Amino acid sequence: MAEEVLLFGTWVSPFSRRIELALKLKGVQYKYVEEDLNNKSPALLQYNPVNKKIPVLVHNGKSVVESQSSLNTLMRPGRTIPYYLKILIEGPSHVFGPSLLMRRACWGADQKEREKAVEEVKEQLQFLEDELNEKRFFGGEKIGFVDIVGNIIAFWFGVYEEASGADQVMPKEKFPKLCKWANEIVSHSVIKESLPPRDKMIAYYRKVFGPGTSVID
Ligand SMILES: N[C@@H](CCC(=O)N[C@@H](CS)C(=O)NCC(=O)O)C(=O)O
Numbered sequence: 001m002a003e004e005v006l007l008f009g010t011w012v013s014p015f016s017r018r019i020e021l022a023l024k025l026k027g028v029q030y031k032y033v034e035e036d037l038n039n040k041s042p043a044l045l046q047y048n049p050v051n052k053k054i055p056v057l058v059h060n061g062k063s064v065v066e067s068q069s070s071l072n073t074l075m076r077p078g079r080t081i082p083y084y085l086k087i088l089i090e091g092p093s094h095v096f097g098p099s100l101l102m103r104r105a106c107w108g109a110d111q112k113e114r115e116k117a118v119e120e121v122k123e124q125l126q127f128l129e130d131e132l133n134e135k136r137f138f139g140g141e142k143i144g145f146v147d148i149v150g151n152i153i154a155f156w157f158g159v160y161e162e163a164s165g166a167d168q169v170m171p172k173e174k175f176p177k178l179c180k181w182a183n184e185i186v187s188h189s190v191i192k193e194s195l196p197p198r199d200k201m202i203a204y205y206r207k208v209f210g211p212g213t214s215v216i217d
Pocket residue numbers: 010013014015037051052053054055065066067068094217
């Protein structure tokens with residue numbers, strides 16, 4: 001990619017962090033714009049007038065919205081990820097995938113909702129465990145698209161659990177391969193420096209998803 005790459009994001013968001021990761025792994029120079037989601041900048045509204053969400057990747061004035069589309073642009077130009085993996089990682093519309101389910105598992109309104117979400121997350125994790133099999137990363141020896149999208153599982157899940165006090169959904173005994181993979185992901189030198197500070201995130205989620213709050217984006 002040539003110059004003039006902009007990324008609009010928010011420090012705590014797994015979605016914008018994954019684009020930062022891909023940019024760093026690819027060695028692309030970019031300018032990062034931190035957004036306050038309660039007071040979005042005119043530039044963000046201009047580049048993503050449709051749903052006004054971050055992340056937005058802007059290349060030479062043209063924007064790409066939705067983190068998986070941005071990742072495709074960066075990591076797999078001209079190719080697309082197998083659809084079943086896409087569904088598993090994030091869900092067809094970001095509603096059924098582990099990310100939001102995990103938030104329900106941790107902060108759902110009542111025990112019944114939380115338990116149901118835990119079961120669903122575990123089912124999806126089992127599929128990923130089997131898919132990973134003996135591979136180091138989902139794509140083989142190198143970190144790829146699915147590994148980056150999986151940043152939520154590798155890092156955010158543990159933060160959600162700690163912030164909410166929920167039980168671990170991905171114990172080593174049940175998901176040894178995924179746990180090993182998660183450990184590799186968070187220990188990778190580029191990824192390590194691209195993850196937000198854990199303590200700050202835990203404090204943030206405690207405040208944002210505390211008792212009485214609803215589980216939203
Ligand atoms: N499916 C989207 C999800 C992005 C998303 O949920 N962004 C949230 C922050 S983590 C956002 O911008 N929320 C503000 C809003 O909805 O107004 C993606 O992968 O890019």
